[in-house]
Amino acid sequence: MERKHMGMNDILPLELIHRILLRVPAGDLFRLRFISKLWHSLISHPDFAESHYDLNSATSSHSHFFLLKDDTNAWCVQLDTLFDVAAAPTTHKEVSLPSREMPSFSCSLFRTMGSCRGFVLLDKKLDFLVIWNPLTGSSKTISYSHIKVPRYDLIRYGFGFDASRDDYLIVLSWHDDYNQHRLVCFSLRTNSWINLDASLPKYMSRWKYQLFGWFLHGAIHWLCYSRDYIDDGILIFDLKERSFSKISMPQQLVGDYPITFTLTILGGCLALYLYDHDNHKTEIWVMKEYKVPSSWILMYEIPYGNNVPICMSNGSDIIALNYTPRYYWLRFVKYNVSGELLNYSPRPLFESDYFYRSFCVYTESLFPFPGDNKDRDKKNKTGM
Amino acid sequence: MELLCIRQWISGLLPTVKKWLSAWCIKPVGGALVRQEPEYILLALMGSPLKKIMLCSSEKEIFSVEEQVMVQHSVIINNMIEDGSYNHEESKIPLDCVDSKTLKKVIDYCTHHTHHHNDNQEDLEAWDAQFLNVDSNGLYDLLMAANYLEIRNLLDLIYGTIKNMIKGKKIDEIRRIFNIKDHGFTPEEEEQNRKEYPHFY
Secondary structure, eight states, X not given: OOGGGXXXXXXXXXXXXXXXXXXXXXXXXXXXXXXXXXXXXXXXXXXXXXXXXXXXXXXXXXEEEEEEOSSSEEEEEEGGGTTOGGGHHHHEXXXXXXXXXXXXXXXXXXXXXXXXXXXXXXXXXXXXXXXXXXXXXXXXXXXXXXXXXSSXXXXXXXXXXXXXXXXXXXXXXXXXXXXXXXXXXXXXXXXXXXXXXGGSOGGGGGEXXXXXXXXXXXXXXXXXXXXXXXXXXXXEEETTTXXXXXXXOOGGGTTXXXXXXXXXXXXXXXXXXXXXXXXXXXXXXXXXXXXXXXXXXXXXXXXXXXXXXXXXXXXXXXXEEEEOTTSSEEEEEEEOTTOOEEEEOSSOOEEGGGGGSOEEEEEOOOOOOTTOOGGGGGSOOOOO | OOHHHHHHHHHHHHHHHHHHHHXXXXXXXXXXXXXXXXXXXXXXHTTOOOOEEEEEOTTOOEEEEEHHHHHHHBHHHHHXXXXXXXXXXXXXXXXXXXXXHHHHHHHHHHHHHHHTTTSOHHHHHHHXXXXXXXXXXXXHHHHHHHHHHTBHHHHHXXXXXXXXXXXXXXXXXXXXXXXXXXXXXXXXXXXHHHHHOGGGO
């Protein structure tokens, strides 16, 4: 074949085409499977999703902001092109939530309960959970209405991935009618509930903890508060060992009058943020070294309104959702370490009451459900 | 005096030397004004030759290039020089899978980036964009050469360029850009795909 009739597939060795595809954003890869059979086999290979995720999850280029609009729709916002006016048409996408096979008995709206490896966990209070990959469209609905929780606000959620068993786990924790602390988890691979009451340490009953946990380094993390405030800290549930441990808060914040912190993950590290109403600034503390309490540092002090940090960008800049009463809308803003405003999103995005809606950050991935390689193409279409 | 000592001596004098050297360091090269690093000028003036190595393309054409330049960029060449398998007096490095045209471009890239590593980011990016303004076949040849010679920054640059050529485009357009004529799907499969995901095409 003459050179001019040859295309990429004929000229480049397989290894180089593979490496090129590893660098293409996940959003494009989903489409690229249909370019040719060769590309389809490279992208659909079981190890490809893992290699691609490992290569790309460290950068913010695949981070997306997911905000529930109502029970049928959500917005997915691409965070790395957020401030790029030219990319505005593709930065925001409205997506349809997966359709439900079962009717809902709950009159509350969906809530997001975090994300893990490209899957977002949605919850219909006390009724069912949905694990959904917005990019590929794969979804699974898991009913939990059989769990009797005396008060709806006592249930706690966690979502993570157990690499040792190649399994996604949803962890639920609550106090039952006898005020006993209970713990169960749903395993996606075995499609069954596992009772983990035995893993609960005795000292758990002293604590209340926040609604949903964050998955990092193979464990789910919840912020926990004790009655005397001195024992406040971060509760860690290791998914492989199925055991609990705890690390403490920044020394400077312990023992104070209860301040409302929120736990999050920024730049691959655990972080706490709080809004100082008196001084109108947001403080963000970051635990630079995992599980080393002395490495907590006050990294950011951001002025001007209530800023909810979403992710890191360019190494140490922070992208946050900003709610300033003066402007009747939500904006994305970018600050650097010195608290200087670097950028803000070009147009008002959402009405301000969305500030209290459920949102989360997820990294796009092509992961299928465990043991589920064949039917990926046939899952619900989301129009993405 | 060894090269290293010369460099150290120059670094000590550099602030003053740089000032009066910068006046006569401007040298027209191919119509563009190029600023040469003062160290290199001084070394040349002092008669200290910059070590060169010989690279031989698949077409048996020989290219002479500064050792420093190739060692900085190509892991393969760096290893060859370091483990002593390259003899400066006699040998030339045979690069049988790189043709002359591509080898010349690769040398251009490495040379520019070594001599201009202090330039600001925008200028370097502009030069890179101009450098990669080639047809797809030229791009593939550069990619394979950069891969063979293990030139990290050139590889990343080309990967980034190809990624941008793919991003956001529909399937028919990508097939055109990369000249993928035979997609390998059966007519039935292709039709099924187009029906199920029309917006991809």
